Amino acid sequence: MRPGVSWRGRPALALALAFLAGVLQTASFSPSPAWWLQPLALAWLIRACDGQRPRRAALTGALFGVGWLASGLWWLYISMHDFGHLPAAVSALAVLALALFLSIYYAAGMGLAARWSAGAAPWRRALAFAALWLGAELARATILTGFPWIASGYAHAQGPLAAFAPYIGVYGITALAALVAAALALRRWALLGTLVAGIVAGQFLPQDFTRSTGTLTVSLVQPNIPQDQKFDRERFDQNLDQLIALIRTARGQVVITPESVLPVPLAFLDDEHVERLRHDAETRPLLLGTFLGNTTDGFVNSLVGIGFAQRYDYGKRHLLPFGEFIPPGFHWFVKAMNIPLDDQASGQHERALPFAGQRLRPLICYEDLFGEDVVASALDGGDPAATVFVNVSNLAWFGPRMVQDQHLQFSQMRALEFQRPIVRATNTGATAHVDHRGRVLERLPPEQAGVLEVSVDGRSGVTPYARWLSTLGLWPLWALAALGVLPVLVRRRQGASRFA
Template identity: 60%
Template sequence: MRKLLPTFLTSTKAAPRVAFFAALLAGCLHTASFAPLDAWWLQILALAGLASLAWAASPRRAALLGFGFGLGWLSSGLWWLHISMHQFGGIPWLLAALAVLLLAAFLSCYYAALLALWAALRTRAQPGPAQQVLMFAATWLLAELLRATVFGGFPWIASGYAHTVGPLAAWAPWVGIYGISALAALAAAALAALALPAVRAWRPAAAVLGLLALAAALLPQDFTRSTGFMKVSLLQPNVPQDQKFDRDRIEGNLEQLAQLIESARGQLVLTPESVVPVPMAFLDPAYLTRLQAASVDRPLLLGSFLGNEQDGFVNSLQSFGSLPSYSYGKRHLLPFGEFVPHGFRWFVDLMGIPMQDQARGQHQRAFAVAGQRVRPLICYEDLFGEDFVESVRGPEAATVLANVSNLAWFGTAMVLDQHLQFSRMRALEFQRPFIRSTNTGATVVLDHRAERAAQLPPAQAGVLEAEVEGRLGDTPYARWLQACSLWPLWLAAVALLLIPVIRGRAGAPEAGRRAS
C-alpha cells in the first residue's frame, strides 16, 4: 500500500510548491468522485492524498495544502457558474472565470484554516496515529459544517455527496450528509496512515477501515413503510435561459407551457421553478382561466413569483385546480442569484440578473393529494435537510418530497447531475421518494432508496408520466436532526480535537515527575 503513493506525496520534506500542486491535483480528482461519474472511492483516495501531505506539516504548510486542495476541488466543481456570468450576465469571459476562481478561493479558506488548526493541535498534543486519524476527521467535519452554515451556507458538492452510492451510503439514514463526510475523512486518514512509511499505524488504521465496512453492512436500513402509489406529471419545458425573459418569446413559451399542462395525465401536475417568468399578477386572466380548466380535477403547482414591488417578490409555487388556496414560497435563497450579500450590489447589478433580490417565503407546509402528503422545495432548498426535517415527522409528515428547479442558467454539463445527487442524498437520509420537475433536467422520480424510477432525458421538452410510492416513518437521522439540528456533529468534532490536547497537558506534569 505504501508503495502506491509517489515519493513527493509521502515525504514531509517535499518542496512547498510541489506539495501545493499535488494538493491542487488531488482536489481536482476529488471533483471527479461526484456525479456524473459517481466514483465514491476516488473521494476517499483524493482526501487520503491531502491527509498524507499534511500529516506532519507545520500549521502554515497545512493551511497552504488545505487551500490548494479546496481550490482544485471547488474551482473544477463549480466551473459552470462561469456560464451564468458570461453568457447571461454579459461579463467578459476572463472576468467571469476570475469570479469563479475567487469564489472557490474564498470557500477554500475554511479548509485552510481548519487544517492549520489540526496541525497546531497535533503539535501541541503529540497524538498517536489513531488519535491523529480521529483529529483529521474532526477537522474535516468542522470545515464542512462551517461552509454549510456561515453566510447562509453554500454546501454545494460537500464531500459526503460522493457517497450516494457505495458502502457509506448505508450511513445516510443514521448520520446524514455531514456525518458521512466525517466517516469518509476518517477512512481517508486511515488510508494515509497505512501509506506513510514513517507512520506505524497499520493496526488502528486497518481497524478503522474494517469497522466502517462492517457497520455499513450490518446497519438496519428499513425505517419507513409504504403509503401507496400516486401518479404524477412532471413538466420539463426546456426553455433556453436567453429566451426565458425575452419579451418577444414569453407569449410563445406560455402557450407551450399550457399545452404541456393540458396533455398531463397525473393526479398531481408539477411545473419547474419560475416557469412563468413574470409575477402572477401580470398574467392575462384568460390564461389563468385556461390553467384552471386544465386542472379542475387535480392539483397543479405552477412556478412563478408572488408579491409586489413594495414588499418584494417571492419565488413561489401557486396552486390551481383541486388544491384550494395553496402557495409555497422559497425561504433559503441562493446568494447573488436571489439575494444580494452586503457589499456586493455592484457585482449583481453588473451581471443584470432578473429578480435577483427576492423576498423570503412564509409557508413551508406539505399538502395532501391522492392519499399522499407532498412537501415542495424550490431548487437550492434541497441542500438543507435541516431546514425541512420537521416536514417528514409528526402527524402531518410528508410522504413525498418534490423539488422544482431551473438550472438553465448553468448549462447542462455536470450541474444537472450534481443537483440530482443532492436530492438523492435527501431521499436516503429521510427514506422518502423524491420527484423533480425542472426546466432542462434532471426531471426524475427517485424512490426511497434514491434509485431512479423514471427520468426524462436532459435538454428535451416533455412531460414525465410516472408513479411514485409514498413512504411514512422516521429515520434515526430525522429524529436527532429535528431534536438537536446539527449540534451533535459540531460537539463531536470539537471534542475529538480537544480531548487529545487536554490529555497531553494532563500527561505533561506526570512525565515531568517521572523524569525527576
C-alpha cells in the first residue's frame, strides 16, 4: 500500500480538496488571523502529495496555490474592473492567471518532493517537503523582482512563532511552520513533539535587542479620497482643500501624508498650490506623498519633506509589477486600464531623515514586503540607520476588505524582525501605529477621513536577524532549503549505486 493519501478513483475530489485547502490557508491571515490554520492547511497538502506520482503531486500543489492566492489576492479584481474599467470576465481571468503563474513555484516544490522522497524514511520525507516549500516561497519572493504578498510566514505575525522573528525573520518562520506541518502530516510524533517543545522554549528567548531613543509625536493623515476621484482634474482643488484642512488640525511634531496624496508631479503644480503647502509646513514639517522627476527621465513615486531644516526627498525603489512598472510584453494589458503614471522610474537612495532626535526611514507601500531591501536601515551606525519606519500607502485601488489588514500584518512582521516601530499613513486605511514588538497600538477606522495622533517610541539597536541578513542576505535560507533535501538525494544516490 502506498504511504500517502490515495485518491484513486476520486481524482476530481482530491483536486477540489487541494483548492479548498489553499483557501483555508488564506483564512490564516488578517483580518481574522488564525495562525494555526496555516500549518494545518499545509499539513493537508503534504499528506495529499506524499507517496503520489510527481505529476499528481505537482498538480495538487498547483491547485493548493491557486486556491490560496486567488482567494488572498481577489481584491486585484477591484483595481482592474472598478478603476481600470476592464470587463468583469477579463479582470477575474487576470487574477486567476496571476494565481496560476505564482502557483508554479508550489507545483515544482511538491512535484520534486514527491519525486525525490519516494520510498524514503518518513523523517527524510518530512525534511524534503518542508525544505521544498521554503524553496518555493523564497523563489516567489525573489524571482522577477519578487511578489511575496501573503507569503505563509506572515500568518505568524501573531502567535507563538512571532517570538522567532528577531532571530530568523519571516522566511525562517516559514521553514519552521512547514516542518511542523510536515511532521504532523507524516505522523512523526517524536519530531513534532521536539518542535513543539522548541517553540514553547522560544517564548522565553530574549526579545529586547533595541533601546529607546525617545519619543516623537506624529500626525498620520488619512484623507479618504475615493480612487475614482483622486486623478479627476476637476476635483483637484477640492481634494487639496480637504488635505490642507486635515493638515491644519494636526498636532504632532511632524505630519505624514499617504502615498501619492498629491497625484501629480510636484513640478506640475502652480506657485499658488505650492505656496499653500509651504505655508502650513511653517508650523510643523510635512512629509508629502507626490511624484518627482520629468518626462525625460521618468517620474518617481516619492515622499518629499517640506519645512525641514534640510532638503529631503525619498523615491520608491522596489516597484510594483503592472502598477508601477510594466513587465516586457504586457504594455497592451496595462495600457488598456489607462492607469495614470503606470511606468515609473526607481528612486536612488535609502537615506533616513534626521528629525527631533529620530531618524525616519520611509517605505512606500509595497516596499515593506522586502526586509532584505531595508535591513541596512536597521543597523546602528552609518547614514542609513533608522529609529522609526514610516510606511505611506494608497490601497484605495483595492477596496477596504482584506487588503488593508494583510498589509498591516506585513508591517507587524517587519517591526518584529528589526524591532523598530512603524507608523503608517494611508489614503483609506490601514492608518496605524505599530510598536517595536509588532503590536498595533492605534488605528483609524477604514474609509474614514481623519488624523491619527500618535507618540512613537524610536528604537536603536540590532536584532540577530538584521545582523546576519545584512551580511549574508537570504542565502542562509536557500542553503537551509538545500540541506533539507540532501538526505533524500543522498539516499537516492546510494540506492542507485547499489543497483549499478
